Amino acid sequence: MNKDFDYDVIVVGGGHAGTEAAAASAKLGSKTLLITMNINMIGQLSCNPAIGGVAKGQLVREIDALGGIMGMVADSSGIQFRMLNRSKGPAMWSPRSQNDRAVYAIHVREQLERIPNLYFRQDTVNKIVAKNGCVHSVRTTSGQTYKARSIVLTNGTFLNGTIHIGEKSYGGGRSGEKAATGITESLHAYGFLSGRLKTGTPPRLDGRSIQYDKLEIQPGDENPHPFSFLTKQLPGQNEQLSCWIAYTSPKVHDLLRLGFDRSPMFNGRIKSTGPRYCPSIEDKINRFKDRDRHQLFLEPEGRNTYEMYLNGFSTSLPEDTQISALKSIPGFEHVHLIRPGYAIEYDYFPPHQIYRTLETKLIKGLFFAGQINGTTGYEEAAAQGLMAGINAHQHTIDKTKVVLNRSQAYIGVLIDDLVNKGTEEPYRMFTSRAEHRILLRQDNADYRLTELGYQIGLIDEDRYLKFKKKEKETDELSKAISSYSARPSSFNEFLSLKDQAPLKQSVKIPKLISRPHIELEELIAIDPELKETTRSITSDKEVIEQINILIKYSGYIEKEQELVKQIDLNESKAIPKSIDYNRIQSLSSEGKQKLIKIKPETIGQASRISGVSASDIAVLLIYIKS
Template identity: 40%
Template sequence: MNCDIVVIGGGHAGVEAALASARMGKKVILVNLYKNRIATMPCNPSIGGPAKGIVVREIDALGGEMGRAADATQLQAKLLNSSRGPGVWALRFQSDKIEYSKYMQQKVENQKNLTLLEGIVKDIILNKNKVSQVLLEDGRIIKCQVAILTTGTYLSSVIHRGSENYSSGPNEEITTSTLSETLKRNNIKILRFKTGTPPRVKASSIDFSQAKLEPGTDAKLAFSFSTKNFKPLSEQVPCYLIYSTLETKKIIEENLHKSAMYSGNINSTGPRYCPSFEDKIVRFNDKEKHQIFLEPESLKLDTIYVQGFSTSMPIDVQELMLKSLPGFKNVVVDKWAYAIEYDCIDPTQLKLSLELQSIENLFLAGQINGTSGYEEAAGQGLIAGINAVLKIENKEPLILKRSESYIGVMIDDLVNKGVNEPYRLLTSRAEYRLTLRNDNAEIRLKKYGREVGLINDDEWKKYEEYLNQINLTIEKLKEVRFTPKSELSKKLNETGQAKISQGISAYEIIKQPTVDVKELKNQIECLKNLTDNQLQYIVVHIRFAGYIQKENETIQRFEKIEKKQIPENINYDNVENLATEARELLKKIRPISIGQASRITGINPADIQMLLFYLRKKYNKK
């Protein structure tokens, strides 16, 4: 078999990588352990959340598929953090995990230039340290120019429950160890991480009267720019909230020695921001109760995902824990919780394009790079797929800056700072949160999707119309005026939203943070035909104009040092007065700019000054 690109692994990273590469015109083979399990959800049945939801919007703006899939298969929609500043607003959809996987399966099977192959990859064959072939366990060989590893948590994975442990991938699926050996053989540093998942229980066995209803919203929310149909609240499936009890806490404290995590069976590092439930009890022992969300998995399943109740306890203890929860007296378990250990790499061995520094044409994306989460994986997969094609075409890679995307923040963090635990995107990781908003993903990134060929003419035309309507509306709002005696002014005065005592423009009315803009839609003609996302963008643009301007000035200063390029062939041994640690880090990571070098953990300002002095002297770089 021959192709341009082999994608190894059909999870969220692999699907985006394969679809992007094929849509950019390359012949792609996607090798997955199971032909009928594409982009499955082995953990939580949801897409989005703080920072993550913005990543999905960015994936869509670049031409990826996750946003469309999430919109088409949602059970419930929410806009998180809406009571806070717009820099942290984010969409989160409860997903039908059966339908989500089916949607992606169909996209893969119907995509031109893309072939789905069931099999286990045994080895990646190199020729002069460059990818040339992929070898399958059954002896089949695929000749290729590029390979993209997106193996998730399937590398040498081990399941743990109490003292029980055995070799397995998620949900009792196949695991593979040969690719870990391939990486080790080629001197790639391997890390050992852990994650976990909570029990799934029968919805029909829960007494929901003891839980608090957590409904979705009737707002017209969507991840994808192309989505025009929105699920009304009446058709959304509810989630529920309960709290653990003192009895739950007591059971865990009495059986803590049986937990795989605390018995010494697991020595690898787990995710700090998604800890096991027993870890919560140990770390926050003063708390008497913890939130637990009950989330439906699919309309085709009678199962509830017990969000926040991840554990590595043995089954008998898990049963006691579950039955101590409100409404769980007669609970029936569909799948028991477990912890899983797996191999990943130290991501400081990657280029910002997600190609390995030491092996040409081998790209890595997703949890193999030390991240956690479907959204982080999909974002990396899309970038790896795009850059694999650009590499074949001898073009410059697409490297998103920290100042223009959360995907850029994530990849920059991975490469420059490395990981000592599964990496999760948080809004606090971004310096420019007001710029990297939920409502402006298209404006930030659509141009890149267009440039690489993932945004077609029709989509681009619709985007231009969308942007033009925003700009025209902002100008019209400055022209439309209201007197104190107008119906709108009276209503705003009576409700205390604003004090209007003289003529005022619609622009100035919107600028006031106490005004509910939804009330203005029927009063101001130019707002009537806007989408919710356009209206949100306009409101933020008007109300936060001063803050946005200050942030843009900061970004401009930041980009000055980003533009100071470091020659690829620089010999760091020749840079005088560098600290030994800085010299070794620069040799290892090989930053492409002064800006990137300054963000490497362990390199201080004095080292940067020495590097700048050397570049001016040697290369006449100012």
């Protein structure tokens, strides 16, 4: 076959999953082709021009620690940075950036174009071909066939996509872009099941038509944290743009209700389920009838545009209803609509059909990542894309595939949830989904995952050495302050200013830090000898913050680590691939059905499948032992 049509890995789709997948497999050495419908739309933020947020920020930090690109691009294209949930414990801290939509996409493309092994083709895939249970090639609407050992599908909201605005419905993958047809049907022929999901987006507004003095301002953080270990100074840090807060009112709700009889959500035209935690404004009004206002965030789309995104006002109501309701929001009386909100329905493949490597169970070498697996969100998509790209590469060289555990990363939680629990509504990440969240903090993502990223081959030597230095400094600083005695004469004045009990005798520094509102940097500033001791080790603020967190939360962290150890004993017990569940008579019939459907690889995974009971697990353990 002509080598222009023959690759190690093909990635279909240039969204957030596809770009991470293509970058990872090409960096690891696979000759990779990224086929996408429109090259100019690579890295497009389909909805909100923002990255991170609660639990999603943790995902981005993990993607970065493993060597993915999302964190670097979010940093370089950021126009506002905030650490959410600062007032809560560190497990809840979540970085978020507002981004310049156009610059974000340009920077994604720049990152990809730097990778020598990565090739691009603008085309639309309409058929997947498998031979003897292995993936073989893709066919495109231009009539070409491209062959590869591994193929990653990341089609987002494009598969048989239908856009809805009021009474209008038409085919589309995103506003102004065509839907993709053929792939779903070609996968049905191999036995795959598909479903339909729905998501929506709010209107975009002309910022010059807004009266900002009627809104609340929401500035960025003074000392923002970057997402990426590689970003030492955020380019946009000193010129951050503000977001704004507005509110709906009973009048706005009444005007929106006038369009309900023409709403595709309420007249039965939209049949599929949307994201429960990101409802449309019409859904919010309908579900929470007693609420007389809802908060809205007006967010800039970039530095060089006046287009604004109205977060919280996702809608598929008719355009005239959208306009009249918008004009009754205080501050929006003269608003000019640039693009109306809309909803989209699309095909997805229920994720019990993939392994935790993201390889499909029906076709070897075929991987799914992103919205196609039933998730919603750029970060969720990018996380899966990265893992699919790594494993697509591993598949081409017959090496063991990489799976992250639930106690190792949010990425592990995400994929484990998808595979074992499935999803019938768009799945988004929350901190509450991670049972070990005190271990999976955004601040320690580098400590948790850089070593693995290096072993996989996505973290280069230079970054690895910098990380090892940081790790060593953290260890040394921890040891140094643990043996340093804080004398009452040095610290009692400071403690009384903080309304804290004085020291009666010398204590080790960690004892002081474990008190509320006492931080290591304050103690260093007071005591010249402590300053000297610590300065000879590090002045890195992130290392000092890490020590504060490790000391303040040591009780919780140690307890959780102990729990993880106990769980790991079962987690890693492998279930033989050849197991025939039909022959195990004492399994419950529901448990048996689910085990046959999901094919768990370990006892731990089996124990998290809904419908598999504790007694099913006991039966399984005895059977495997015998």
